[in-house]
Amino acid sequence: MKIDELAALVRTIPDFPKPGIQFRDVTTLLADPHGFADLVGRMAQLAQPLDPQFIVGIEARGFILGAALAHAMGAGFVPVRKAGKLPGRTVGIDYVLEYGTDRLELHEGQIPAGARVVLVDDLIATGGTALAAAQLLREQGAIVLMALFAVDLPDLGGMAALEADGVAASAIIAFEGH
Numbered sequence: 001m002k003i004d005e006l007a008a009l010v011r012t013i014p015d016f017p018k019p020g021i022q023f024r025d026v027t028t029l030l031a032d033p034h035g036f037a038d039l040v041g042r043m044a045q046l047a048q049p050l051d052p053q054f055i056v057g058i059e060a061r062g063f064i065l066g067a068a069l070a071h072a073m074g075a076g077f078v079p080v081r082k083a084g085k086l087p088g089r090t091v092g093i094d095y096v097l098e099y100g101t102d103r104l105e106l107h108e109g110q111i112p113a114g115a116r117v118v119l120v121d122d123l124i125a126t127g128g129t130a131l132a133a134a135q136l137l138r139e140q141g142a143i144v145l146m147a148l149f150a151v152d153l154p155d156l157g158g159m160a161a162l163e164a165d166g167v168a169a170s171a172i173i174a175f176e177g178h
């Protein structure tokens, strides 16, 4: 599948969740079997040479792609969740959002020191979420080989912020504009 055809499977919903936001909805791509397979195949091509032990997916849509990628590659899958959702003992990190703060958590001990991980989410915008997740993984002693996204919104600078923080970042589809 050509990259333009893949990108066309992502639905854009104006003014969600608030006025002025063009919401890039990957559920339409996931519902297309060829598109889903093509996307995961492209992500696997980028991640496979890095030989990760774990794919770490960020709640919520990062779970879908992260789990599919981990399965395709024969790697383990580990979730990073919003605060209070994981049942076991957790380690976490607070991060700043546009309004207020939020917290991401990981099961304590699930990522051993020295583990080789690829971080996955459906989309990167400002990069705040991915930067926090990468920081949390590094605090556990993990080696964050790459942060990998289905969709990048380059105007919001998230990939550049990750690279500036020393995290290699890649995305399959880019949408200019917000």
Ligand SMILES: O=P(O)(O)OC[C@H]1O[C@H](OP(=O)(O)OP(=O)(O)O)[C@H](O)[C@@H]1O
Residues within 6 Å of the ligand: 058, 059, 060, 061, 062, 121, 122, 123, 124, 125, 126, 127, 128, 129, 130, 158
């Ligand atoms: O680069 P950022 O500016 O941090 O934004 C990107 C994050 O926003 C979306 O998640 P959302 O907050 O909508 O949560 P959800 O996946 O649980 O719906 C997306 O799935 C990323 O996780």
Ligand SMILES: Nc1ncnc2[nH]cnc12
Residues within 6 Å of the ligand: 021, 022, 023, 024, 025, 123, 125, 153, 178
């Ligand atoms: N424009 C957007 N579409 C989908 N998810 C997002 N997360 C942050 N910005 C987003």
